[in-house]
Amino acid sequence: MKKRILAAAALATAAVLGVTGCSAGASGGSGSGGDDKGEVTIGVFNGWPEGEAASYLWKSILEDKGYTVNLEYADAGPVFAGLSKGDYDVALDGWLPLTHKDYFEQYEGKIVDLGTWNKDAKLTIAVNADAPIDSLDQLADHADEFGGKIIGIEPGAGLTKATQDAVIPDYGLEDMDFITSSTPAMLAELQKALKADDNIVVTLWRPHWAYDAFDIKDLEDPKGALGDAESIHTVTSTSFADDFPEVNEWLSNFTMDSDLLFSLENVMYNTDEEIKDYTPVVEDWIAENQDYVDSLTE
Structure with a gap:
């Protein structure tokens, strides 16, 4: 991989x-x-x-x-x-x-x-399947357990804009570092964290092969910051x-x-x-x- x-x-x-x-x-x-x-x-x-x-x-x-x-x-x-x-x-x-x-x-x-x-397209925020949270409204209180970071993809992506403009302010995540670079870099960080049994939170979307390749789950989005299926x-x-x-x-x-x-x-x-x-x-x-x-x- x-x-x-x-x-x-x-x-x-x-x-x-x-x-x-x-x-x-x-x-x-x-x-x-x-x-x-x-x-x-x-x-x-x-x-x-x-x-x-x-x-x-x-x-x-x-x-x-x-x-x-x-x-x-x-x-x-x-x-x-x-x-x-x-x-x-x-x-x-x-x-x-x-x-x-x-x-x-x-x-x-x-x-x-x-x-x-x-x-069936959907923007998501995903974490390792055994992460201690199940919803975005729990992330701020558990930020330290994720290293205080959200790992993103390309700066110009629509998913990046939605995370910056909606997810972070709606869920009070301003104190977390939102790191953007590229999708391959995000996937490399995801693989590295899972291999080390560390918690990680990444911006992702469906459909994506990562859901078959990695043991991850989507965080619930009760405020609808990422929108409905697209x-x-x-x-x-x-x-x-x-x-x-x-x-x-x-x-x-x-x-x-x-x-x-x-x-x-x-x-x-x-x-x-x-x-x-x-x-x-x-x-x-x-x-x-x-x-x-x-x-x-x-």
Whole structure:
């Protein structure tokens, strides 16, 4: 698992598969002729496994259909900005109504929401399963037992904003240090604490493979600071429907339930191997779920 976490850190900072940095529509779109139907650039949020898993799934599907697909990694803010300018064609990890609400409002009219593909997304605050508390309203009184720290993810993440703006003030956690860096760093700290039988509190979300890999539990949120369950949306540039009408229709109808998503995430991430390109793993998963995958482009 340690190798997997370190590999994720390296992967999240790299451009994958010869990224060009320009809009797919600018490189010819779906009318480029021959077997090459055009180049699709997918923006992938750093450290968000569900979006990366869905992106790799669609990379394999679209390449099988004759498209060239590039995956570009960035934090959520730059991806939304890139979509609004046409630098990216599509992203598969927009959370509504809370986590990415500000980005959807900021770029209204400059991006297109193709709709929901998963309805079970949830921001969480998680602790080790044997922690002495079960609810966020108990955390302030037990802060010392957690080293006075909350371990977060990327500073620009919606989860980070929700923790800073709602969780910490609502539950009186101002005296705790909220440490942000990256999702791989958070997972490394979580693994280290669990191995040492130490208490730890981290910002997390569902769906995430960590719930299968680690013995952890969510803290109850009686004040609703993290909001209700959210939906994961596909977001495109405004030119995407014209550039790639076939793909736009497929993605408009795309749905994936949490059981399928967990199974894909598990084969990608729940491993001790150092994987830099998930394509072979995803293609094996596709072969085992061929009926579902075929239905996505019918």
